[in-house]
Amino acid sequence: MTISFIVAIDGPAASGKGTLARRLASTLGYAHLDTGALYRAVGLTLLRAGHAPDDARAAIAAASALDAATVLPLMNDPALRQDAVAVAASKVSVVPEVRAALLDFQRDFAHRPPHGAKGAVLDGRDVGTVVCPDAPAKLYVTADVEVRARRRLSELRNTGAEAIYEAVLEDMKVRDARDSQRAVAPLKPAVDAFLLDTSMMDADQAFVAAMDFIRSRPAFPDFH
Ligand SMILES: Nc1ncnc2c1ncn2[C@@H]1O[C@H](COP(=O)(O)OP(=O)(O)OP(=O)(O)O)[C@@H](O)[C@H]1O
Ligand SMILES: Nc1ccn([C@@H]2O[C@H](COP(=O)(O)O)[C@@H](O)[C@H]2O)c(=O)n1
Numbered sequence: 731m732t733i734s735f736i737v738a739i740d741g742p743a744a745s746g747k748g749t750l751a752r753r754l755a756s757t758l759g760y761a762h763l764d765t766g767a768l769y770r771a772v773g774l775t776l777l778r779a780g781h782a783p784d785d786a787r788a789a790i791a792a793a794s795a796l797d798a799a800t801v802l803p804l805m806n807d808p809a810l811r812q813d814a815v816a817v818a819a820s821k822v823s824v825v826p827e828v829r830a831a832l833l834d835f836q837r838d839f840a841h842r843p844p845h846g847a848k849g850a851v852l853d854g855r856d857v858g859t860v861v862c863p864d865a866p867a868k869l870y871v872t873a874d875v876e877v878r879a880r881r882r883l884s885e886l887r888n889t890g891a892e893a894i895y896e897a898v899l900e901d902m903k904v905r906d907a908r909d910s911q912r913a914v915a916p917l918k919p920a921v922d923a924f925l926l927d928t929s930m931m932d933a934d935q936a937f938v939a940a941m942d943f944i945r946s947r948p949a950f951p952d953f954h
Pocket of ligand 2: 743744765766767769770816819820821823853854855856857905909
């Protein structure tokens with residue numbers, strides 16, 4: 731059966747979309763896919779094989795080789811969360827063939843979620859615009875770049891990594907620019923996305939606002 735209960739969440743790095751997506755999925759009983767992890771998996775594969783992250787040929791080969799069997803074990807690899815891997819992911823993601831190679835996996839997950847889940851929540855940069863343009867609930871989660879850099883800084887320090895605010899802020903600005911200025915599937919809100927600026931919200935407030943929006947969508951009859 732093809733599923734149409736799809737929640738598409740996009741937004742820049744450290745806006746809180748992953749935190750929100752996981753909580754929504756768990757509350758709604760939906761499956762969750764962090765689409766950024768797919769691009770990180772391609773970036774990590776390149777780095778581990780000794781390729782430069784901007785080696786487009788190697789990136790296309792790595793993306794084409796990814797399938798559920800190879801990508802799912804990588805999803806829980808802590809190395810996926812490293813900053814160098816985020817930068818590599820951002821570089822491989824500008825290559826149109828890499829994006830094309832990852833598209834079917836994402837669409838299949840959205841429309842046929844695993845374990846018989848009745849719906850799916852996907853978060854990333856182009857879920858509402860390209861991967862699932864017909865999703866009945868789209869959110870664009872954002873926050874001021876300084877707020878996002880502070881969130882990422884405390885996240886990094888909590889893992890024991892040494893991190894400097896100015897460097898994290900600069901990296902985030904560079905990644906935002908690359909993600910939003912690329913030619914294919916740039917980061918931007920879908921025209922019909924609900925804009926959720928979490929600069930002045932904690933994660934609980936963001937969750938309540940997102941649930942209110944989803945409840946307001948006629949395509950989600952369970953919640954009326
Ligand atoms: N509304 C919020 N207020 C404060 N902190 C938050 C909020 N939402 C998430 N966080 C924290 O900010 C950090 C980044 O959140 P999260 O990983 O959800 O962002 P993201 O948008 O998925 O980032 P990325 O795209 O880089 O994976 C985490 O440490 C998370 O606990
Ligand atoms: N749908 C997506 C998701 C991610 N990317 C790229 O991957 C990078 C890492 O993503 P995170 O969400 O894990 O931070 C991100 O900076 C994007 O370049 C993408 O292009 N499309």
